[in-house]
Structures are given as C-alpha cells and as structure tokens.
Amino acid sequence: MRVAVIGQGYVGLTISMGAVRADHHVVGIDLSEKLVRDLSSGKSHIEGISDSDISGALGSGRYRPSADYGSLGESELIVIAVPTPLDGGGKPDLEILESAAKAVGKSLKNRVLIVNESTSHPGTLRNLIRPLIEAASPLDHMYAISPERVDPGNEKFGTRNTPRIVGGLTDEARDRAIEFYRSFCDEVVSASLAEVAEAAKLLENTFRFINIGLVNEFTQIMNEMGIPADEVIAAARTKPYGFMPFHPNVGIGGHCIPVDPIYLQAKAKELGLESRYIALSEEINDEMPSYVVDRLISLYGDLKGKKVQVFGVSYKADVADTRETPASAVLNILKSKGADVSWHDPLVKSWNGEECSPVDKGADLGLVLVAHKKLDLSGFTAPVFTINPNPKFLNWRPLLSVR
Numbered sequence: 001m002r003v004a005v006i007g008q009g010y011v012g013l014t015i016s017m018g019a020v021r022a023d024h025h026v027v028g029i030d031l032s033e034k035l036v037r038d039l040s041s042g043k044s045h046i047e048g049i050s051d052s053d054i055s056g057a058l059g060s061g062r063y064r065p066s067a068d069y070g071s072l073g074e075s076e077l078i079v080i081a082v083p084t085p086l087d088g089g090g091k092p093d094l095e096i097l098e099s100a101a102k103a104v105g106k107s108l109k110n111r112v113l114i115v116n117e118s119t120s121h122p123g124t125l126r127n128l129i130r131p132l133i134e135a136a137s138p139l140d141h142m143y144a145i146s147p148e149r150v151d152p153g154n155e156k157f158g159t160r161n162t163p164r165i166v167g168g169l170t171d172e173a174r175d176r177a178i179e180f181y182r183s184f185c186d187e188v189v190s191a192s193l194a195e196v197a198e199a200a201k202l203l204e205n206t207f208r209f210i211n212i213g214l215v216n217e218f219t220q221i222m223n224e225m226g227i228p229a230d231e232v233i234a235a236a237r238t239k240p241y242g243f244m245p246f247h248p249n250v251g252i253g254g255h256c257i258p259v260d261p262i263y264l265q266a267k268a269k270e271l272g273l274e275s276r277y278i279a280l281s282e283e284i285n286d287e288m289p290s291y292v293v294d295r296l297i298s299l300y301g302d303l304k305g306k307k308v309q310v311f312g313v314s315y316k317a318d319v320a321d322t323r324e325t326p327a328s329a330v331l332n333i334l335k336s337k338g339a340d341v342s343w344h345d346p347l348v349k350s351w352n353g354e355e356c357s358p359v360d361k362g363a364d365l366g367l368v369l370v371a372h373k374k375l376d377l378s379g380f381t382a383p384v385f386t387i388n389p390n391p392k393f394l395n396w397r398p399l400l401s402v403r
C-alpha cells in the first residue's frame with residue numbers, strides 16, 4: 001500500500017519502519033525540517049530503530065521522509081502519530097492533533113483510510129478528527145484507530161509481537177485497518193467500536209500509573225517498618241497468578257504514563273464524575289522526588305555545600321527521552337537543600353538548557369535516578385545512592401529499599 005505517516009517520532013518512525021519491512025511504500029511526514037534532513041541522511045533519533053534500519057529503508061526505495069504535506073499525494077492510507085501532551089496548566093492539549101488533521105484534510109486527493117495512533121480520550125476519532133478532515137475534504141473517507149503500544153527500549157516486545165487493537169467508525173474502515181496491521185503485526189484484535197480501542201489505551205496506562213503509585217506508597221511503609229521492599233516485591237511475584245510486579249521509582253515520566261490518565265480524568269470531569277484513583281496516584285507519584293531527597297538526607301546527612309552528581313536524567317533506563325522526567329524536580333529540590341548539583345547521562349547530551357557534565361570523580365556523592373546500561377561509574381569512589389540497587393556501581397546504597 002502507499003502509506004503516509006504523519007509525525008516521525010517514537011511512534012511514527014516505528015510504524016514507518018514496520019510498514020516498510022512489510023513492503024509498503026511509506027512517506028514519513030514531519031514538520032521538523034531538521035528531523036527530515038537527519039532521516040534522509042540515514043540518521044535515526046530513537047532507540048530501537050538503528051541508523052542502518054533507516055538507511056536500509058531509504059535504500060529499498062520504499063521510505064521517503066518529507067516536511068511537506070503535499071507529499072501525501074497518492075497515499076491510500078494515512079497514519080496520524082503526533083504528540084498529544086498536556087498544556088501549561090496540566091490539561092489535555094489537542095492542538096497539534098487538530099492542526100495535523102486539518103493539514104491532512106487539505107492535502108487529500110483520493111478517498112483514503114485515516115488511522116489515528118495518537119493517544120487521546122474516547123471519541124477523539126469520531127468527534128474531532130473526522131469533522132476536521134471532513135471540513136477540509138469533501139470526499140467520504142474511512143476512519144480507524146489503532147492506539148500505539150510501543151515501549152521504547154523494550155528488547156522483548158516490538159511492533160511485530162505486541163498485539164494491536166483496531167477499531168473503526170465503520171466496519172469497512174476497521175477491516176481495512178486490520179488488513180494493514182496484519183501485514184506487520186502477529187496479532188490484531190478487533191474492537192467493535194473506535195471508542196473501545198481509544199479507551200483500552202487509557203485503561204492500560206492508567207493501570208500502570210495507579211500501580212506505580214501503589215508500590216511507591218507501599219515502599220514508604222516498608223521503609224518505616226524496616227522491611228526491604230524489593231525483596232517483598234520479588235517474593236510476591238512468585239505467585240503465578242493475580243499479581244504483577246511494579247517497582248518504586250522517583251516519579252513518573254515520559255510522554256504516556258503521566259499524561260494519558262489525565263486525558264481520562266479530564267473526560268470524567270466533563271461528565272461530572274470523579275477519578276479518585278488517578279488523583280491519589282498522581283499525588284503520591286508527584287511527591288516521590290521530595291521523598292527521594294529526604295531519604296538521601298536521612299541516609300547520607302546534610303547536603304549543604306556537598307557536590308552531588310545525579311546520574312540518569314531521562315525518564316527511564318536506556319532511553320534518551322527526557323519528557324516529563326522527574327529528574328528536574330529532584331535537581332531543584334537538591335539545589336534548594338544547598339547542594340552543588342551537576343548531572344551526567346550517557347544518553348542525554350543536553351537538557352534543561354545545560355550540557356551533560358562528565359563523571360565528576362571529585363563529587364561527594366552520586367545519586368542514580370535511572371541506571372542506563374551505558375552508565376559507567378568506574379573510578380567514581382564516592383558513595384552512590386541508587387533508586388534501583390545495582391551491584392555494578394562501587395559503594396552503591398539503595399535508597400528506596402532498606403538493607
């Protein structure tokens with residue numbers, strides 16, 4: 001098929017490569033001209049897609065990055081994969097999705113299938129995307145939804161072996177979308193309504209959000225009781241059914257887990273409903289940076305004037321993505337305690353207007369927020385406090401599980 005993928009970020013580029021591998025012809029459209037230049041020269045910007053994947057796709061003649069919506073041209077299927085963030089006030093912000101839908105509508109020449117992969121609340125395809133495209137294009141297009149489940153950095157589950165949910169505004173749209181995804185995914189699950197697929201995505205990420213809140217609270221209780229939380233979690237996970245392990249952390253980051261539950265919460269609010277689990281988990285997770293710094297002070301002592309180096313500022317291990325990272329809150333709190341703070345991350349060159357510092361062997365202590373495989377602390381002899389205990393660090397001390 002001739003496919004256009006709008007947005008060449010984590011989701012759009014992943015889907016573009018999957019489609020190219022399945023012999024589809026893909027135009028990858030992105031407003032960032034720099035990104036389009038990098039992709040055109042065979043450079044990947046995300047984990048899980050290598051430079052050689054991009055060069056191979058370019059070399060096959062079936063992948064063309066472009067910053068021009070005019071390149072939608074003769075496409076038969078359009079996948080939309082653009083950011084759906086929160087605004088400055090912490091509310092869902094669909095402006096980018098709206099502008100992408102309008103631009104798609106203006107550029108369409110034939111009747112096409114439009115599939116949304118961007119995460120949003122149920123009803124977005126029917127009540128926002130379709131009307132915007134219909135207002136710009138008189139043709140009777142087909143509309144489907146397939147929420148993306150990509151887990152950047154996950155070496156076990158990728159596009160092929162992660163089942164996909166597909167729903168459509170008509171049976172024809174859904175069945176055509178199923179046919180497309182079956183060409184590069186082992187399992188495609190059909191949903192009776194587009195809204196079922198949209199809501200399933202929000203349920204999946206809200207489930208994680210709430211369980212992380214639960215384990216963060218549970219860990220604080222264990223710490224007070226002098227019981228090693230990590231061992232409790234490992235013991236509980238030996239139950240073969242009805243339990244799934246989650247691990248305490250410094251807070252939630254990334255483009256999905258902290259954001260998607262808020263889309264559900266906002267919708268519930270519109271309906272006059274409460275979403276108490278979401279509100280409570282948000283509160284617990286937001287408090288974790290303070291809790292982590294308090295633990296650090298209780299284990300190490302006063303931080304005033306101490307040189308503290310923070311390791312791993314992205315939102316999770318082995319990815320460079322710093323969106324919504326709780327590291328910013330940790331750095332601010334450390335500074336407010338009088339610490340002299342620097343940060344080092346082998347995957348993040350610059351962040352928050354600062355360049356990554358080299359590992360500071362003269363620091364008084366290290367704080368590992370995210371333990372990337374590439375993090376090399378050899379020669380760093382000061383005490384290292386870590387969220388996730390890791391024997392590869394010299395002098396490491398667990399912060400969130402008593403010993």
Ligand SMILES: NC(=O)c1ccc[n+]([C@@H]2O[C@H](COP(=O)([O-])OP(=O)(O)OC[C@H]3O[C@@H](n4cnc5c(N)ncnc54)[C@H](O)[C@@H]3O)[C@@H](O)[C@H]2O)c1
Nearest residue numbers: 007008009010011030031032081082083084100118119148
């Ligand atoms: N990152 C993940 O792990 C993940 C997983 C599942 C679902 N999602 C969802 O997928 C969607 C996309 O997320 P992402 O992580 O790929 O975002 P991203 O920021 O990595 O990529 C989005 C890309 O879209 C481009 N863009 C912005 N506005 C555009 C426009 N009007 N037209 C064309 N391109 C435009 C940006 O330049 C950027 O390159 C979001 O709704 C997100 O919630 C993300």
